[in-house]
Each structure stands twice: as structure tokens, then as C-alpha cells.
Amino acid sequence: MMSPEDIVIYNGVEMRRDYAESLAEAQTLTHYRSGDDLRSRIRFGDETYPMVTHGSGLCPCCDAARSQLHEPLCEREQCPRCFQQVMSCDCDYLTDSACHS
Numbered sequence: 606m607m608s609p610e611d612i613v614i615y616n617g618v619e620m621r622r623d624y625a626e627s628l629a630e631a632q633t634l635t636h637y638r639s640g641d642d643l644r645s646r647i648r649f650g651d652e653t654y655p656m657v658t659h660g661s662g663l664c665p666c667c668d669a670a671r672s673q674l675h676e677p678l679c680e681r682e683q684c685p686r687c688f689q690q691v692m693s694c695d696c697d698y699l700t701d702s703a704c705h706s
């Protein structure tokens with residue numbers, strides 16, 4: 606019987622199964638929608654200053670690998686609209702704003 610707390614390997618590291626499934630789901634949420642405005646989300650490693658995360662490891666916040674999408678509103682994710690930190694910018698994206706396209 607699998608439970609959400611089971612430990613699985615994802616991106617080469619051990620994590621809870623529900624976290625891994627959530628991060629896998631996040632890879633399908635390629636855009637942020639705000640009304641009629643649809644923007645492609647910025648992938649981990651494609652951020653520009655001041656959001657750059659150095660090195661080649663996983664995102665220290667959501668365990669996304671380089672070139673993957675962060676968990677929506679990860680504190681290391683850059684907003685594709687105003688290019689500030691998406692979790693604290695004025696664009697008012699919510700996790701529900703992340704969508705398939």
C-alpha cells in the first residue's frame with residue numbers, strides 16, 4: 606500500500622512521494638494565466654538577476670532540476686511578467702494561476 610509519505614527517488618534524490626508527484630505535475634504547468642494574459646513560466650536556470658541560483662544542483666527550495674519548472678510560486682522562481690520574485694511580486698499570481706497553457 607503506497608502512502609503519500611513513502612520515499613521515492615526523483616531528480617536523483619529521496620523525497621516524499623506526494624512531493625515528487627507534485628513536482629512532476631508542475632512540469633505540465635507551463636504558463637501563468639492572469640485574466641487574458643498568458644505567460645510562459647521561466648525554467649530553473651533561465652532566471653536573470655537577481656534570481657540567479659548558482660551551481661548545478663537542484664533548486665534548494667522545491668528540488669526542481671536545472672531546466673525544469675519550479676513548483677508554482679517557488680521562492681526561487683522569477684516572474685515572467687515583471688521579472689521579480691514571483692511569490693512576492695505585484696502580479697498577484699496564485700498557485701492556481703499556473704496552467705497547461
Ligand SMILES: [Zn+2]
Pocket residue numbers: 649664665666667668669675676679680681682
Ligand atoms: Zn524551486
Ligand SMILES: [Zn+2]
Pocket residue numbers: 684685686687688689690691694695696697
Ligand atoms: Zn510579477
